[in-house]
Amino acid sequence: MFLSQLYLKDYRNYKQEHLKFNPNLNLIIGSNAQGKTNILESIYLLGTGGSHRSNIDSELIKWDSKSFYVKGELIKREQSYKLELSLNNKEKLVKVNTNRLKRISDLVGYLNVVIFSPEDLNLVKGSPSLRRKFIDLEISQISSYYKHQLSKYKEVLKHRNNLLKDIREKKGSKEVLEILNTQLTDLGAKIIVKRIDSLNKLSILAKLIQRRITNGVENLELKYDSKLDIDNQSSYEDIKQELIRLLKKKEERDIYRGVTTVGPHRDDISLIVNDIDIRKYGSQGQQRTTALALKLSELEFMKAEIGEYPILLLDDVFSELDYNRRSHLLDVVQDKIQTFITSTDLKGLGKINSNYNLFKIKNGSVMKEER
Ligand SMILES: Nc1ncnc2c1ncn2[C@@H]1O[C@H](COP(=O)(O)OP(=O)(O)OP(=O)(O)O)[C@@H](O)[C@H]1O
Ligand SMILES: [Mg+2]
Structure with a gap:
């Protein structure tokens, strides 16, 4: 399975952004506090109905707005699913292929996602x-x-x-x-x-x-x-x-x-x-x-x-791993798991063999997109 597109409106520091993803590897590069984790968070949200770093939904709304909207296109077993999640007046709403789901948790199971971030050390x-x-x-x-x-x-x-x-x-x-x-x-x-x-x-x-x-x-x-x-x-x-x-x-x-x-x-x-x-x-x-x-x-x-493999979100962990762990990780995901990696610079990622999309993020906007 893979996420082919993501659309964000008034989500965290994004006013409006539309991203098209590579089925293999997506690199999200930018300085600190520009919005890299926010993108991963919004993807995680489409998978689980909630954020991995906050239990307070209203925090996800852009500061000068009253609602947010996140939409993604998921390709799974050659079928396409439109996943939508919004928060408006404290009402959280989820839709799959334009049908409203009864509970937020009913969203779980469409887009399977695994996230790995520095805080996951706390898992141990x-x-x-x-x-x-x-x-x-x-x-x-x-x-x-x-x-x-x-x-x-x-x-x-x-x-x-x-x-x-x-x-x-x-x-x-x-x-x-x-x-x-x-x-x-x-x-x-x-x-x-x-x-x-x-x-x-x-x-x-x-x-x-x-x-x-x-x-x-x-x-x-x-x-x-x-x-x-x-x-x-x-x-x-x-x-x-x-x-x-x-x-x-x-x-x-x-x-x-x-x-x-x-x-x-x-x-x-x-x-x-x-x-x-x-x-x-x-x-x-x-x-x-x-x-x-x-x-x-x-x-x-x-x-x-x-x-099927879930998609994998790697937030800032890549540059922290030593050579052994990094190459093991790359071996595992290479060409079979759609992976999103955030980093402050490309160099920290080492040598990458597979094809990828590159997103350069600055202040809540994608400045440059390469394929
Ligand atoms: N609800 C919100 N509305 C507007 N901006 C927000 C909101 N929540 C967080 N931000 C801002 O979004 C910015 C980017 O956050 P994010 O965590 O995505 O950064 P990052 O690129 O991952 O940075 P780092 O490299 O430090 O991890 C931060 O400056 C933060 O203040
Ligand atoms: Mg971050």
């Missing part, structure tokens, strides 16, 4: 929520079933947390809590079973990639990290029973605190290199390599699951 050393987001978005992009279960889980969890507070204040009923527990453990077990299954697959891919990047020195393992007593073979039923047991065990404490302290919303992924947990003990280089391996395994995982 940052909080568990970042790793949960990583695995959830990854699975959501290939499974709308998972996406729906996940959003239902979040709804039920919210109800349950409110109810726990009500019970604490002697306003809520324990019968209703039982009903919510049944729903929560069913949805929770479905989510965990899918996460474990995906992680088992990702782990194999990430291990191979990490070995290749480090010339066989580093052995990476990904494991589902949970308070539940489960392993990477546990079934839906095992997980559900274990969730029921732990929810019961923690019930009084959860009522006292007014939050649910067990379930997939509290789980994590452990990243082990040569038997060491590198979330805590990894060197900067190991963490960077692992973040890269995770991202690259995400590409292969999606290809295996949906039969």
Whole structure:
């Protein structure tokens, strides 16, 4: 799949811009603060319905405007899709081929996208929520079933947390809590079973990639990290029973605190290199390599699951990688994955063999476009 065109109106520092992309490689070059990341962000937005760096949609509107509009043309299995996303008067609207989608999240799954930016180091050393987001978005992009279960889980969890507070204040009923527990453990077990299954697959891919990047020195393992007593073979039923047991065990404490302290919303992924947990003990280089391996395994995982590579957005990471990692990355993407690379100058990118489009960005405008 590839994105053939992008149109931006009043998006971040872009007044109006229309870009035509190369199916292979697109280089977005410009000084700092000119609008390179903004372009990648808008592409990411078309893939996921949200920005990778802000949860506040109104920040995406150009400062002197009241609305923004982003449109892209996606070519997937020789079919063309028109994807549109706009924000007007706080109303966010998404359309595919001019049909309005019911939910923003329904956009996920058309344009599959993987982004890799310097902040992704946090994927390794940052909080568990970042790793949960990583695995959830990854699975959501290939499974709308998972996406729906996940959003239902979040709804039920919210109800349950409110109810726990009500019970604490002697306003809520324990019968209703039982009903919510049944729903929560069913949805929770479905989510965990899918996460474990995906992680088992990702782990194999990430291990191979990490070995290749480090010339066989580093052995990476990904494991589902949970308070539940489960392993990477546990079934839906095992997980559900274990969730029921732990929810019961923690019930009084959860009522006292007014939050649910067990379930997939509290789980994590452990990243082990040569038997060491590198979330805590990894060197900067190991963490960077692992973040890269995770991202690259995400590409292969999606290809295996949906039969096509997603598109890849590389924001400012290229010049930060050493020769080994850079050439490995280029090998992986060369001629099979549509890739967007931002950089402050062309030289930092090293030698590029495939054909590409070049966009020179200055102050929210494309100054020069070469093919
Ligand atoms: N809502 C907005 N309206 C107008 N301008 C904005 C808005 N949000 C951000 N900007 C501006 O957009 C400019 C470009 O941002 P962007 O992050 O794309 O830069 P960049 O080219 O990636 O820079 P760097 O090389 O430093 O990463 C910034 O100067 C920022 O102040
Ligand atoms: Mg940037």
